[in-house]
Amino acid sequence: MSRGHRARRRAAAVLLAPAYGLILALVLVPLASLLAYSLTPARVHGIGSLALAFDRYLRFFRDAPSRIVLVDSLTIPAVATLLCLAIGWPLAYALAKVHRRRGNALLVILMTPFFVSYLLIIYALMGLLQVGGPLQAAAATLGLVGGTQSLLYSRGAVTLALVYEYLPFMVLSIYGSLERIEDSVLEAGRGLGAGAGRLFGEILWPRSVPGVIAGCALVFIPATGSFVEPQILGGTRLSMLGEVINAQINQTFDLPRAATVSLVLTVCAVLGFALLALALDLSRRLARR
């Protein structure tokens, strides 16, 4: 018994080795090299001193514009994530529980933005939002904006693009957890007199939280690294750190500074996500009581 167990563990270790190897090669090594780069004196090979490294990080946080851009890089994706959640949860519920028969077909339709390059999506949005575009024209007719006032080059345009691009991730994650809730549980709840609110608060929401957390990770973390969206749709009014990193790599060729900003962004994004996940988990625990 124990020999069989050990053999199975050994087999598992062998079988998992390639996966761990991939994680090591594709996640840990790049992160370590980012760190090494951020500690490198500019345009000189070799690792710099720790004091120099701190200097580069300190300079980032001492610089007021950098701080504003950092805050925008976190708040714009956070708003986009919450919007994805607000739109995605009901959508996922509809797919998992209401239109179950056509659920798969609808899922495929929902996935179509996946197959479209995000650049195309951004340019399509530009067409909709620019002066004379359908969305701008509609907003102008309703008197929300002036006739020649573009909806482009704003926080809203960047947020809209992020929501559009990342919504499928959210829906898919929530769909997965909602689908696993047996109908009998919901029926039992209904039979015992629970209204829609209680079913949501005590069964649907708490049991969908793992999917919601996964969805938030898939939306929030990559969205913090956006650089094309703010560059094309944000105009001169706002910037995100992705643009800073891109400019440092492609325009200034300052790879150490790019690495520093990348690491700051990565750490802040993970911390921001952790806060969000804790809050969501807390809502699940409170609902269960």
Added chain:
Amino acid sequence: MSTLGRFASRALVAGAVILTLLGTSASAQKPTLLIANWQGYGSDLPWVVQAFESQCDCTVKQVDFSSEQQLLNMLHQGGVGRIDAALPNSTYIRYAIDDGLLQPIDVSKLANYHELIPGLTSLGALHQGGKVYGVPWLWGTVGIGYDPNSVKAPVTGYAALWDKQYAGKATFNDDPVIAVMTAALYLGEDPYHPDLAKVKQALLDQKRLDVTYWATTDDFTKLYTSKQVVVGNVWSGLATQIKANGYPIDYVTPKDVVTWVDNWVIVKNAPHPQLAYQWIDFMISQQFQDRYARDLKQQPPSPANQVVAQNLPADMQQTFQPGAVLETGISQATYNAWAQLWTEVKTTPVKPLR
């Protein structure tokens, strides 16, 4: 589409394009000349490609870049040994020479070289160690384009880009050298050695008037023709093109105007150097330059071929001023400082003036 994935994919785009082209060219029997240029900038016109291909019995493929920096990146990251000829401007050619990305050009192999404007071929940036590295092709200015229906005050200099009445209706070219030089000329500073603190502040002030910066032909054309902007600094040829397409635009060159020259170069270890010579000779020939310069819808800048330039209609003639503020002659260290400054300006949030 992780963050890292996106960056990696962006960085690999140039390489991927080259690999794709190699893949397609491997199956063709004729030799394939691979050139790097901006998209929609003369060399990819169907008649141009056809005319050259029938002359050389070869195939021409083009990889596009959308900024000078991107061209340098492309050459650094696998372009050397694959790309035959490329088109850096007179600022960036120096870095390509310094970084050993180019090979010297034997101008005696170019039958049309003697027809080029001497003021252009003698530019310092194109020479190093007594050797020629670049062949001037087209040149132009970065003046001010504006909508005469909206801009009523007379426009004479770069100050129009800082004029608060155009707040929310202006745009500015996204290039570190053009940005710093334009701001320096506006401030009355020496464009080669300006006070960078003043330049930075001026560029931040200017940014408050912009809806967005523009980098490519397409960017500016969209912004301008949809009336989102009424004034901006713009390449002379692009203003010509917009006008030729029926949109009202006036173009003004200030007395001291930022001027650029685009030059063909042969990349180090080019697989087809002879074809590259043939290509460059064709690009500077009267055959190409005359037809291209007269096709106003193709945003033609001014031709470097003197014979062609002299035969253009009077209203299209621009005289190259040897003393013009050329985007050239700045050292790598200066460029790095300017690029850093421009990156900071671009990513500093400002309060828009509306």
